[in-house]
Amino acid sequence: MAAKLAGGGGGRYSLGQNSEINVTPFVDILLVLLIIFMVAVPMAVTSIKIDLPPAVPNQTNEKPKEPVFISIQKSGAIFIADKQTSLDGLEADLNAKFAATGQAGPKDDQRVMIRADADVLYADFMGVLNQLQTAGWFKVGLINEDLH
Numbered sequence: 001m002a003a004k005l006a007g008g009g010g011g012r013y014s015l016g017q018n019s020e021i022n023v024t025p026f027v028d029i030l031l032v033l034l035i036i037f038m039v040a041v042p043m044a045v046t047s048i049k050i051d052l053p054p055a056v057p058n059q060t061n062e063k064p065k066e067p068v069f070i071s072i073q074k075s076g077a078i079f080i081a082d083k084q085t086s087l088d089g090l091e092a093d094l095n096a097k098f099a100a101t102g103q104a105g106p107k108d109d110q111r112v113m114i115r116a117d118a119d120v121l122y123a124d125f126m127g128v129l130n131q132l133q134t135a136g137w138f139k140v141g142l143i144n145e146d147l148h
Contacts (some may be wrong), residue, residue, distance in 0.1 A: 024045035027131040067141065068097050077123045087127055091135040107136040115143040 070090075071079040078085050085093040098110055112132060116125050132140055 065103055065111060066101065067111065067113040068094065068101070069143075070094075070112060070114045070128060072114065072116040072120050072124060072128060074119045076121065078128060087131055090128065090131050094132075094135070094137070108139070110137060111139045111141065112137050113141045113143055 032118060069081060073079070078087060078090065080090075080093050080097050083093065083097075094112070095104075098104055103110055113126075129140065
């Protein structure tokens, strides 16, 4: 591991080849990497204790109820299924639609899905959501286009 200081032949300034590998820099790098990983791994593995309820299978074998679809066009026109309505008449028309499909009852069991044109004004969209919430429908889903 030491340089050849004395040696025979080859002249006054001739140095022989040292064929041994100096492993000290490799060990230093490995120790630094080991320390980095020992510090980084505990931060990457964080867990929050949550006591989740057990899954309960559907005992009644009852299919979920069909949702009612509300569509909002770019012009601001509102449709329940294929029937046009207004923001003021939304609650009455939605109650009539649920009654027509045999889902009249508490609004907690009724599901509403909203789909809107991409260019609908935010105020029009939020007006429909606010009207639904004011009327008592809280199970509201939003439908978007599936991008691949």
